[in-house]
Amino acid sequence: EVCELELKKEEQHNPGGGSLLGTMNSRILLVDDDEVLRSYLTRRLQLDDSQVNEAADVESAKRMLREHTYDIVILDLMMSPHSGFELFEFLKEDPTLKWLPLIVLSGRNDVSDKVKCFKLGADDYVTKPFQYDELAARIYSILKRTKNFEQLAFRDALTGVFNRRYFDLQIGIELQRTQRYDVPISLAFIDIDKFKSINDTYGHPIGDLVLQGLAHVLQKNLRSTDLLARFGGEEFVIALPNTPLEQAKQVLENVLQVVREKPVAKNDGQAFSITFSAGLAQWQPGQPVDEWLNTADHAMYQAKQGGRNRIAV
Numbered sequence: 001e002v003c004e005l006e007l008k009k010e011e012q013h014n015p016g017g018g019s020l021l022g023t024m025n026s027r028i029l030l031v032d033d034d035e036v037l038r039s040y041l042t043r044r045l046q047l048d049d050s051q052v053n054e055a056a057d058v059e060s061a062k063r064m065l066r067e068h069t070y071d072i073v074i075l076d077l078m079m080s081p082h083s084g085f086e087l088f089e090f091l092k093e094d095p096t097l098k099w100l101p102l103i104v105l106s107g108r109n110d111v112s113d114k115v116k117c118f119k120l121g122a123d124d125y126v127t128k129p130f131q132y133d134e135l136a137a138r139i140y141s142i143l144k145r146t147k148n149f150e151q152l153a154f155r156d157a158l159t160g161v162f163n164r165r166y167f168d169l170q171i172g173i174e175l176q177r178t179q180r181y182d183v184p185i186s187l188a189f190i191d192i193d194k195f196k197s198i199n200d201t202y203g204h205p206i207g208d209l210v211l212q213g214l215a216h217v218l219q220k221n222l223r224s225t226d227l228l229a230r231f232g233g234e235e236f237v238i239a240l241p242n243t244p245l246e247q248a249k250q251v252l253e254n255v256l257q258v259v260r261e262k263p264v265a266k267n268d269g270q271a272f273s274i275t276f277s278a279g280l281a282q283w284q285p286g287q288p289v290d291e292w293l294n295t296a297d298h299a300m301y302q303a304k305q306g307g308r309n310r311i312a313v
């Protein structure tokens with residue numbers, strides 16, 4: 001069994017520090033009915049710079065999974081009233097949670113339990129009593145692989161921002177959260193003005209530099225909770241949670257002013273400036289995502305019609 005004594009000993013060994021590899025600043029959901037184990041493990045994981053939420057049973061784990069985003073779940077099997085096995089079904093049914101990495105941490109050491117867990121979708125299985133450093137190394141190993149996979153599947157290769165596939169998956173979660181907490185969420189549809197002429201005048205590689213530059217400026221001027229994605233060639237979308245339309249307009253006006261006044265890219269002493277047109281729409285409760293996107297797209301078209309270099313609502 002893990003105990004406070006063990007924790008003190010290891011802290012002396014490695015004062016203030018975590019394990020050798022760390023756990024990649026991950027957001028971890030720890031599901032276990034053993035309070036002593038939870039507080040021990042939470043403390044160790046926090047020393048490794050991870051954020052940890054604790055759930056003492058399957059029902060609270062489900063609630064937390066609906067409301068927050070996690071990088072990995074650590075799951076106990078023997079809990080009441082529902083065993084940890086019950087959580088697998090829940091995860092499998094939700095497309096946004098289906099691939100969430102999961103490590104079973106259990107006192108059960110039968111091969112049949114292990115096999116069952118892997119068949120249900122577990123990525124790893126650690127038996128109790130366990131060594132913290134081994135668990136941390138396993139977390140690190142899984143997250144390294146998933147981060148690489150996500151990089152390939154969900155990031156735009158040119159600009160490094162999220163792609164449309166990721167946006168489509170993530171926006172559902174954002175809207176659920178929005179509905180639950182009854183807060184506003186706004187969407188911006190951005191399209192670079194006369195981008196074709198940049199390509200035609202300076203060549204495609206310069207066009208690419210401009211796209212990278214704009215993505216960088218956008219990311220720098222947004223909150224960490226804002227969701228930025230490259231949608232198509234020279235089109236970007238941003239979902240701004242917790243932001244009413246007027247406030248979103250201010251954010252976009254600021255960014256437009258930045259790109260208008262300062263070149264987004266430089267090459268061989270030459271500087272390249274752009275402007276863009278953007279359309280905004282605040283989500284109406286119950287509105288389908290497509291309709292919301294269309295409203296913002298339509299507003300963007302109005303901005304083009306109105307003379308470009310502007311934000312329309």
Ligand code: GH3
Nearest residue numbers: 191192193194195196197199204205207208233234
């Ligand atoms: P408007 O102000 O009406 O939006 O004019 P525009 O020229 O920006 O619009 P249009 O849709 O006609 O042109 C978009 C251009 O974006 C055409 C295409 O060559 C360019 N483009 C799309 N993807 C890429 C890319 O990955 N790299 C580069 N360099 N150019 C791209």
Ligand code: MG
Nearest residue numbers: 033076078079
């Ligand atoms: Mg238990």
Ligand code: MG
Nearest residue numbers: 191192234235
């Ligand atoms: Mg376009």
Ligand code: MG
Nearest residue numbers: 191192193194
């Ligand atoms: Mg354009």
